[in-house]
Amino acid sequence: MFNIVVIASGNGSNFQAVIDAIDSGLINARIIKLISDNERANALNRARSSGIETVIINGKDSNFYPILNDILLSINPDLIVLDGFMKIMPDYIVNEFLYKMINIHPSLLPAFGGRGFYGIKVHRSVIRSGARFSGCTIHFVTSDVDNGPIIEQRVVEVNDDDDEYTLSEKIHEEEHRALVSSIALLISGRYRISGKRVLRLY
Incomplete structure (x- = not known):
């Protein structure tokens, strides 16, 4: 199975489009985790409604990127989707997942x-x-x-x-x-x- 991780900061309407496409059989994949830097992001509600595991990392935490990197490495997804993620990924994360992350x-x-x-x-x-x-x-x-x-x-x-x-x-x-x-x-x-x-x- 093709495993997807979504990282979102806001409403998550594109995230919902992927959920719907999976549910309808348009794409053969599963979303294994939704990660957000915003505890108020509506994307979190969308994930919970669909039974998708969520992780919140405080976007103001100085260790935000190391924490995110550790999570991604532990999962090693086939694809990472950035949906309205309002931060710029550091080079070491980008290079670790080069051509496995889309925006x-x-x-x-x-x-x-x-x-x-x-x-x-x-x-x-x-x-x-x-x-x-x-x-x-x-x-x-x-x-x-x-x-x-x-x-x-x-x-x-x-x-x-x-x-x-x-x-x-x-x-x-x-x-x-x-x-x-x-x-x-x-x-x-x-x-x-x-x-x-x-x-x-x-």
């Missing part, structure tokens, strides 16, 4: 990515830029923030009456589909990494 970014990378671009700030920047299209990106996590090989992207039109909140809602819907599709690809093993791209093998 969901709410823009079409490399645009509107990197340090300081997260959550509603991304959508606000897109609106202010005048861009006509935005979207989401599923990518492997590397030490180069938001610049790992791209697995999948989905495009969303930015309408004239959109603000950062309506744009966020539209992109969230595509994030769910893109994440499930990306996990299905990784489970299949029918891909190879070529530079900044993840190529599907047919």
